[in-house]
Amino acid sequence: MMTSNERLGDFNINKEELPKHIAIIMDGNGRWAKKRNLPRTLGHRSGINALRDIIKTASNIDVNHLSLYAFSTENWKRPQQEVTALMKLLIEYLKKEVKELHKNNVRINTIGDITKFPPEAQEEIHQAKELTKNNMGLTVNIALNYGSRDEITRGVKDICRKVANKELCIEDINESFIAEYLDTYNIPDPDLLIRTGGEYRLSNFLMWQLAYTELWFADTYWPDFNGEDLLKAISDFQNRQRRFGAI
Ligand code: IPE
Ligand code: IPE
Numbered sequence: 001m002m003t004s005n006e007r008l009g010d011f012n013i014n015k016e017e018l019p020k021h022i023a024i025i026m027d028g029n030g031r032w033a034k035k036r037n038l039p040r041t042l043g044h045r046s047g048i049n050a051l052r053d054i055i056k057t058a059s060n061i062d063v064n065h066l067s068l069y070a071f072s073t074e075n076w077k078r079p080q081q082e083v084t085a086l087m088k089l090l091i092e093y094l095k096k097e098v099k100e101l102h103k104n105n106v107r108i109n110t111i112g113d114i115t116k117f118p119p120e121a122q123e124e125i126h127q128a129k130e131l132t133k134n135n136m137g138l139t140v141n142i143a144l145n146y147g148s149r150d151e152i153t154r155g156v157k158d159i160c161r162k163v164a165n166k167e168l169c170i171e172d173i174n175e176s177f178i179a180e181y182l183d184t185y186n187i188p189d190p191d192l193l194i195r196t197g198g199e200y201r202l203s204n205f206l207m208w209q210l211a212y213t214e215l216w217f218a219d220t221y222w223p224d225f226n227g228e229d230l231l232k233a234i235s236d237f238q239n240r241q242r243r244f245g246a247i
């Protein structure tokens with residue numbers, strides 16, 4: 001087993017300039033399964049292995065935030081049986097793996113409106129957050145029933161309520177103020193976005209927060225994505241020049 005330092009060397013990664021926040025659209029589970037003539041739900045199950053490896057790798061190299069798109073506001077459109085299987089898998093994952101994540105100093109957070117999730121899933125999420133809330137290592141933000149448009153809509157409603165109650169003047173609304181009303185209020189914007197599965201779109205993920213994020217796409221289906229692929233993405237990221245509109 002290589003130490004994380006040796007692995008960083010292999011990928012020519014500069015430890016001083018790691019992305020602080022990496023966001024990932026974990027896509028391609030269904031096609032991974034289809035290619036093997038397996039049911040889609042087995043693709044999701046295999047995706048858990050990739051998830052484990054990516055969290056381990058990210059937490060070994062001192063990335064502060066990892067945001068993972070696990071269930072979108074649009075994913076409710078899938079057949080009921082697949083939605084149910086995804087909820088079950090989430091509950092099973094949290095039940096089985098939160099203790100280990102806690103041991104590794106990982107803090108679990110969620111973004112998205114989980115009030116639409118089954119009570120048992122909400123309870124597991126609540127417990128995972130409570131158990132890990134003081135951990136100072138990697139923060140894993142799991143996006144559950146998350147969609148940027150829904151997030152922004154909820155934020156706008158909260159702001160309007162304050163204006164209507166005269167707790168807030170319209171003139172005081174600015175960009176950083178709006179950011180405070182998003183689910184990511186305490187999280188820096190992602191430096192790097194990875195999407196697996198060969199699609200080149202955002203699918204309603206972090207659209208406000210990704211304004212200046214570097215985008216990196218892989219054809220690899222999510223269950224085949226591993227820590228080395230993550231290091232390759234980070235290495236490519238370090239060869240980009242970010243300008244933020246300046247020259
Ligand atoms: C991503 O894999 C996981 C979720 C959306 C929950 P998909 O299920 O979208 O896999 P493909 O894109 O159909 O292959
Ligand atoms: C995005 O993948 C959502 C998640 C990975 C959870 P989708 O598979 O739902 O996105 P589309 O439908 O291909 O855009």
Ligand code: MG
Pocket residue numbers: 027028029197
């Ligand atoms: Mg997909």
